[in-house]
Amino acid sequence: MPEANSLKESEVARTRILVVDDSPTALAFTAAVLRDAAYEVRTCDTIWVSSDVAEFHPDLILIDVNMGSCRGTSVVTALRNRSFTENIVLVLHSTLPSTELARLTEECGAHGFIHKTDDAESLKRQVRGFLHSGYLSDSQPVRIASLCPPKGPGHGSQMSSRTPPIMGR
Secondary structure, eight states: OOOTTOOOHHHHHHOEEEEEOSOHHHHHHHHHHHHHTTOEEEEESSSOOHHHHHHHOOSEEEEESEETTEEHHHHHHHHHTSGGGGGSEEEEEESSOHHHHHHHHHHHTOSEEEEOOSOHHHHHHHHHHHIIIIIOOOOOOOOOOOOSOOSOTTOOEEEOSSOOOOTTO
């Protein structure tokens, strides 16, 4: 009997994931694991994800929290404030403690978080869980202006308890 949470092979094949991380090692590992799970994956090593979102139309964006001059949470906040992202699952990805990630998830409006790990099966399972949470839908072509404030000083998986976005608004 198939696993209740498994996506059909045809659903996985068309599911697009954008991985955003400034670490080449983390980016390569995460992308390889997700490609091995038959997802279509694009990577981005900068917080400026506008062209990637516009061209790739991801179903899920997995974004590193600590991205040099800007935190990934700032990118999530900016994306959440645009109507075209209501069908994109936004997930934080970090080695920070769960309590900190849960707080950041609530603050920025992400759908949840996944801990960075070298456990490929855990990453696949958690991504699959987010895709089954009811957020998956066709994304629309978009244009994003700037996603982070100017540079300056100060700069396991959990789903957010907030209500899922309403589809087709």
